[in-house]
Amino acid sequence: MEYKHVVNRIMLMIALFISIFLNLQAQSISDSSTILIQRNLRYADAPLEIGQDTSSDRLLDLYLPHTKPMQSLPILVFIHGGGFSGGDKGAKGNVALCKEIAAKGYAVVSINYYLYLKQNKIQGASAGANMKDGLPKDGKFHTGLETAVKMASADTELALQWIKNHAENYALDTNRLAISGGSAGAMTALYTTYRSKQKILPIRCVVNFWGGLASTDDIRASAPPLLTFHGEQDDLINVAYAYALHKKMKELNIQQSEIHILKNMGHAIYNYITKNEINTIDKFLTSNMPAYE
Structure with a gap:
């Protein structure tokens, strides 16, 4: 009986180890093969003055679902x-945010772009200096910040051209394109969508993480819907920017637009978004970029 008991314990332990191994193997397969990432694809020539600074270079990372799309x-x-x-x-x-969105069935194009205020130190041009206390009364940022946004937007347009040129290679649907960003990136996304005159590709909707525009006057009734997340206690970009954007969307009767003010939260809360709001983002994107029958 004692021998049988020992054998049973050994068999149970073996079964347990096999179960753990298979579970870890499955987890590894899921983690590593869900998303394919092609890093540092060049979408335009490097700016001349950046030297070896890849953060200001015109490079992109492409996140694709592993399974071949229908x-x-x-x-x-x-x-x-x-x-x-x-x-x-x-x-x-x-990276974590882009992976989670790509896992929902999107091609995510994550870009670096020319960092004007890194290459040019300008007193009073920072986002914090211009935006922490609310919207500017004259509807304008410091000229240095305005220039930074415009130059980042120009690079975004170059990335849109790359997408247009390479859509067939990667099975990208250029009729279903959204634009998003965080903080300065959100400012760039908002400017590109609502203020620039780009005609490269139609932007169907925007996901704004704690960004803002100096003025909402340029937003028109035909503007793409907007999904905004903003920390209530953001001390860098005042939450007033989120409310101003949403107010404008409602005035224009763009009903698909949403605002999510995150209570007791500050700036750049990417971990919270990645862990809690991916389904919200997916629902918004799906409803505003429906698949064609």
Whole structure:
């Protein structure tokens, strides 16, 4: 009886080890094969004055679902933050967010772009100096910040051209394209969508993580819907920017637009978004970029 008991314990332990091994193996397969990432694809020539600074270079990372799609993939362009003086598409929070969105069936194009305020130190041009206390009364930022946004937007347009040129190679659906960003990247996404005159590709909707525009006057009734997340206690970009954007969307009767004010939260809360709001983002993108029958 004792021998049988020992054998049973050994068999149970073996079964347990096999179960753990298979579970870890499955988890590894899921984690590593869900998303394919092609890093540092060049979407335009490097700016001349940046030297070896890849954070200011015109490079993109392409996140694709591993499984071959039944039809062309909807696209989300993601623009990282950093106050136009720092940040990188390869930052841990950016990568985690892009992976989770791509896992929902999107091609995510995450870009680096020319960081004007990194290459040009200008007193009073930072986002914090211009935006922490609310919207500017004259509807304008410091000229240095305005220039930084415009230059980042120009690079975003170059990335849109790359997408247009390479859509067939990667099975990208250029009729289902959204644009997103965090902080400075959100400012760039908002400017590109609502203020620039780009005609490269139609932008169907925007996901705004704690960004803002100096003025909402340029937003028209035909504007794409907007999904905004903003920390209630953001001390860098005042939450008033989120409310101003949403107010304008409601005035224009763009009913698909949403606002999510995150109570007791501050700036750049990527971990919270990645863990809690991916389904909200997916629902918004799906409803505004429906697949064609």
